[in-house]
Amino acid sequence: MAFRYPDGRKFEPKRNEMTKKSVNKDARFSNRGMTLEEDINETNEYYLAHQVAVIHKKPTPLQIVNVHYPSRSAAVVTEAYFQKPSTTDYNGVYKGRHIDFEAKETKNKLSFPFKNFHDHQVEHMKRVLDQGGIAFAILRFSYTDEVFLLEATHLIRFYEERDHTRKSMKKKDIEHFGYLIPLGFHPRIDYLKIVDKLITGS
Amino acid sequence: MAFRYPDGRKFEPKRNEMTKKSVNKDARFSNRGMTLEEDINETNEYYLAHQVAVIHKKPTPLQIVNVHYPSRSAAVVTEAYFQKPSTTDYNGVYKGRHIDFEAKETKNKLSFPFKNFHDHQVEHMKRVLDQGGIAFAILRFSYTDEVFLLEATHLIRFYEERDHTRKSMKKKDIEHFGYLIPLGFHPRIDYLKIVDKLITGS
Numbered sequence: 001m002a003f004r005y006p007d008g009r010k011f012e013p014k015r016n017e018m019t020k021k022s023v024n025k026d027a028r029f030s031n032r033g034m035t036l037e038e039d040i041n042e043t044n045e046y047y048l049a050h051q052v053a054v055i056h057k058k059p060t061p062l063q064i065v066n067v068h069y070p071s072r073s074a075a076v077v078t079e080a081y082f083q084k085p086s087t088t089d090y091n092g093v094y095k096g097r098h099i100d101f102e103a104k105e106t107k108n109k110l111s112f113p114f115k116n117f118h119d120h121q122v123e124h125m126k127r128v129l130d131q132g133g134i135a136f137a138i139l140r141f142s143y144t145d146e147v148f149l150l151e152a153t154h155l156i157r158f159y160e161e162r163d164h165t166r167k168s169m170k171k172k173d174i175e176h177f178g179y180l181i182p183l184g185f186h187p188r189i190d191y192l193k194i195v196d197k198l199i200t201g202s
Numbered sequence: 203m204a205f206r207y208p209d210g211r212k213f214e215p216k217r218n219e220m221t222k223k224s225v226n227k228d229a230r231f232s233n234r235g236m237t238l239e240e241d242i243n244e245t246n247e248y249y250l251a252h253q254v255a256v257i258h259k260k261p262t263p264l265q266i267v268n269v270h271y272p273s274r275s276a277a278v279v280t281e282a283y284f285q286k287p288s289t290t291d292y293n294g295v296y297k298g299r300h301i302d303f304e305a306k307e308t309k310n311k312l313s314f315p316f317k318n319f320h321d322h323q324v325e326h327m328k329r330v331l332d333q334g335g336i337a338f339a340i341l342r343f344s345y346t347d348e349v350f351l352l353e354a355t356h357l358i359r360f361y362e363e364r365d366h367t368r369k370s371m372k373k374k375d376i377e378h379f380g381y382l383i384p385l386g387f388h389p390r391i392d393y394l395k396i397v398d399k400l401i402t403g404s
Contacts, residue, residue: 054329056289059263062279077264077282087258091293093302096334098295127256132298 036105036140036147039188040090046187047094053192055092055099061085086120088128088135094192097199098133100125101191105140111168112139114159122159125152134198138181138191139174149194150178238307238342238349241390242292248389249296255394257294257301263287288322290330290337296394299401300335302327303393307342313370314341316361324361327354336400340383340393341376351396352380 037057047053066079088102102125104116117137128135135152154177158169179194239259249255268281290304304327306318319339330337337354356379360371381396 048329051329051332054326054333054335059261059285060266061261062264062266062282064262064264075284077284078280080264080279080282082277082279083261093300093330093333093335096300098298098300098335100295124256127250127253128295130253131256131295133256133295133300 034188036103036138036142040103040138043187043189043191044090044092047192053092053094053099055090055094057090058085058087084118084120087124088121094134094195095199097195098128098131099195100128100133100135101138103138103140105142107142108168108171109141109143110171112141112171112174113168114162115167117155117159122156126156129153134195136195136198138189139178141171145183147181147183147189148174148178149181149191150174151198154178236390238305238340238344242305242340245389245391245393246292246294249394255294255296255301257292257296259292260287260289286320286322289326290323296336296397297401300330300333301397302330302335302337303340305340305342307344309344310370310373311343311345312373314343314373314376315370316364317369319357319361324358328358331355336397338397338400340391341380343373347385349383349385349391350376350380351383351393352376353400356380 041057044053044055044057047055061083062077062080063083064077064080066077068076068078070076088100090103091098091100093099102117102121104112106112106116125135129152137150137152137155138147139150140147155169158173162168179197181189181191181194184190243259246255246257246259249257263285264279264282265285266279266282268279270278270280272278290302292305293300293302295301304319304323306314308314308318327337331354339352339354339357340349341352342349356375357371360375364370381399383391383393383396386392
């Protein structure tokens with residue numbers, strides 16, 4: 001399912017935000033078919049449970065227009081609209097450092113489309129860097145199930161260099177400037193191992 | 203307007219999350235009648251515009267059950283339910299430090315009710331402190347329009363000492379252990395001035 005914002009941009013609702021009924025339960029028992037978001041959420045739950053870090057996904061921003069109040073015990077939102085996020089989706093704190101990132105995946109084999117990112121999100125990453133936070137993107141190539149951490153400095157540069165003919169980042173640039181995150185079972189995407197390198201190197 | 207979660211707890215929808223139509227426009231031109239959330243949001247916008255800090259309110263978490271897709275250009279959420287937040291409402295980064303806080307107000311004159319806080323939020327604050335983040339509550343006594351910053355260490359202690367007879371914090375304890383935030387026009391609630399003291403003292 002995919003919807004569009006009023007300006008025509010696509011919105012892909014995240015599976016775990018939809019009702020449980022729409023989730024394919026069989027998919028839970030294997031890593032295949034997991035969305036990147038589910039893998040990141042599971043990783044963050046692992047970090048939280050093991051007191052490694054406190055990192056959460058922000059809720060999807062909605063403009064609430066009507067709320068129905070059928071009984072004392074519950075309220076139902078009956079009209080709301082998706083809003084474009086003005087920040088990254090994930091943030092939190094790790095070893096005293098502010099962590100801020102966006103996670104995106106593509107089915108492309110050799111490039112990562114810029115359309116996955118909004119101007120506001122890239123602007124937000126710049127601001128986080130200016131304040132001394134750690135900002136990056138987690139990028140999955142779903143065809144090969146490779147997951148990269150790309151520091152915001154590089155993402156911002158690629159984003160600003162894009163033009164009408166160049167609407168994506170080359171995979172080889174992501175391989176060169178980013179870090180391949182080794183995938184595991186628990187946690188699935190141990191991106192803080194890479195963040196440790198960034199902290200040590202900074 | 204106030205609604206209840208399925209477990210019977212109250213949810214107070216924030217004014218700026220409702221449709222613009224429900225906002226009393228006259229209230230915008232004076233500080234009186236502004237909710238604490240509006241004042242904090244305005245303060246955070248000031249910080250953002252002046253490159254002082256990057257701090258945002260998290261969207262209200264909603265469980266989306268049904269989305270109607272009337273045309274190519276828009277999607278309407280037609281059924282969603284309020285979820286209890288598992289973190290604080292505000293977070294971000296300031297001078298390299300992770301900032302995490304909750305903002306609440308009361309009409310009481312001499313005490314601040316604990317019912318404004320959830321177990322999960324207090325637990326979240328503990329975790330943020332363990333990771334070296336800066337966590338606190340901003341508490342407004344609306345009758346006198348006094349706003350205090352109370353560090354999470356004190357809030358957690360008060361919260362854990364509560365019992366059946368003691369369901370609130372005493373205002374004099376908040377005055378003693380917290381910091382009165384001087385109110386201004388722009389920004390309205392300059393809480394980072396107090397955070398500066400906490401950073402210097404830590």
